[in-house]
Amino acid sequence: MTARLELVPNDRDGELALARRASSGDEAAFEQIYRAHSARVFALCIRMSGSRQRATELTQDVFVHVWERLSSWRGESALASWIYRLTVNLVLSNVRGEQRRQKHEMADDELNDAGQSTHADERLATHGAVRPASIAEGIDLERAIAGLPAGARTVFVLHDIEGYQHNEIAEMTGTAEGTCRAQLHRARKLLIEALDR
Amino acid sequence: MMHLTFEEISELAESGAESRHVQECDACRTSLARVRRLLADAHALPREIAAPPEVWDAVRARVMAEKHVRGATRWWHNGWLASAAAVILVLGTATFMTQLSRGKSSKAKAVMVNPSPILGSPALFAVDKNYVVTIRELRETLETQRPNLAPSTIQTVERSLRVIDDAIAEARAALAADPANQALVDILASHYERQVDLLQRATELSPSL
Numbered sequence: 233m234t235a236r237l238e239l240v241p242n243d244r245d246g247e248l249a250l251a252r253r254a255s256s257g258d259e260a261a262f263e264q265i266y267r268a269h270s271a272r273v274f275a276l277c278i279r280m281s282g283s284r285q286r287a288t289e290l291t292q293d294v295f296v297h298v299w300e301r302l303s304s305w306r307g308e309s310a311l312a313s314w315i316y317r318l319t320v321n322l323v324l325s326n327v328r329g330e331q332r333r334q335k336h337e338m339a340d341d342e343l344n345d346a347g348q349s350t351h352a353d354e355r356l357a358t359h360g361a362v363r364p365a366s367i368a369e370g371i372d373l374e375r376a377i378a379g380l381p382a383g384a385r386t387v388f389v390l391h392d393i394e395g396y397q398h399n400e401i402a403e404m405t406g407t408a409e410g411t412c413r414a415q416l417h418r419a420r421k422l423l424i425e426a427l428d429r
Numbered sequence: 430m431m432h433l434t435f436e437e438i439s440e441l442a443e444s445g446a447e448s449r450h451v452q453e454c455d456a457c458r459t460s461l462a463r464v465r466r467l468l469a470d471a472h473a474l475p476r477e478i479a480a481p482p483e484v485w486d487a488v489r490a491r492v493m494a495e496k497h498v499r500g501a502t503r504w505w506h507n508g509w510l511a512s513a514a515a516v517i518l519v520l521g522t523a524t525f526m527t528q529l530s531r532g533k534s535s536k537a538k539a540v541m542v543n544p545s546p547i548l549g550s551p552a553l554f555a556v557d558k559n560y561v562v563t564i565r566e567l568r569e570t571l572e573t574q575r576p577n578l579a580p581s582t583i584q585t586v587e588r589s590l591r592v593i594d595d596a597i598a599e600a601r602a603a604l605a606a607d608p609a610n611q612a613l614v615d616i617l618a619s620h621y622e623r624q625v626d627l628l629q630r631a632t633e634l635s636p637s638l
Contacts, residue, residue: 258569259489263485263489263490266485266488270479270480270484270485271477271478271479271480272476272477273480274477274478274479274480274484275475275476275477275478278478288480288483288484291480291484291488292484292488292491294489295488296488296491296492296495297493299488299492299495300495326478346471373467373470373471373474374474388471392467392468392471392472393471393472393474393476413436415438416439417435417436417439417440418467420435420439420442420464420467421435421439422468423467424463424464428463
């Protein structure tokens, strides 16, 4: 039986040891990594994709990727940062693929309108981890975020919830920094309008 | 009075800065307060949402499947090594069996049970070193006793040796492809142990059997 390594913030050596064990096939070590990071990954996937069902699939994909690439993580950044960056890239790639597919099915405006109610209703049924003091506001905001057009939602989640900087988001999304800012302002405007209704 | 655009108000909210216009304009001040409230609410959203339990089950299943596929792929890519090891050991075993049946001298057999030099690696060398000499001596002893053993006993011993030789060939090829894999070292050693055990039992058999 292998010893359990405790993950504590900034314990880079512990993270490296755990990652080495996991990448060499230690299932218990890999499960420990999953338990430590899956909730944050799942939250990110829900908010970026706007769908619990897709978030469930994406979270699976993320951790399969983590397992495949863990040996390439050398500890330059925190394991959490590495995993969340991988999550963002994978979700963005998935969203882009989905958008390409849907472009063949409907116009962009129709896409946004059609996505709002479905995603919002689905999201409303999913959240149980909101702070008690702001359950109503939290759910309303979550539903409104889910109803945003994909580009605006991505930038809002990454900037205003996850705390990424505009230059980082521009790099991740492959767009200009100015475009990111414009998407963020658009998202905030749409959210305020939605919440004021 | 000209009002600020939403983009300007949004930038102000993000920077935390104030402006003289906002102090004097109720409409823009209200808009700024709304954006700041939105940002505060966004920051207050939970950063973690527990994934459904079935997600880990699915991840685990996919990782296990990936491992299986990767293992098969590694065998495919190193198929020539596996083939080479199998051919050498099968030839070695076949030659040994032929010589055993013909009752030739034991000198030639030292060559046939030597490990293949093309598969040499430190781990492989270390395991081979522990067993090859012992196995060769046991085979020589067995050959000297062959005339005293019943044909059915010889057949049983030969069949068992072939099975173990195949297992050793597989383990050697896998270890040649993945020399740092301790599990493969253990597997190879266990096959050699089985072979030593079988040969010892065979050499201790009573002639009446």
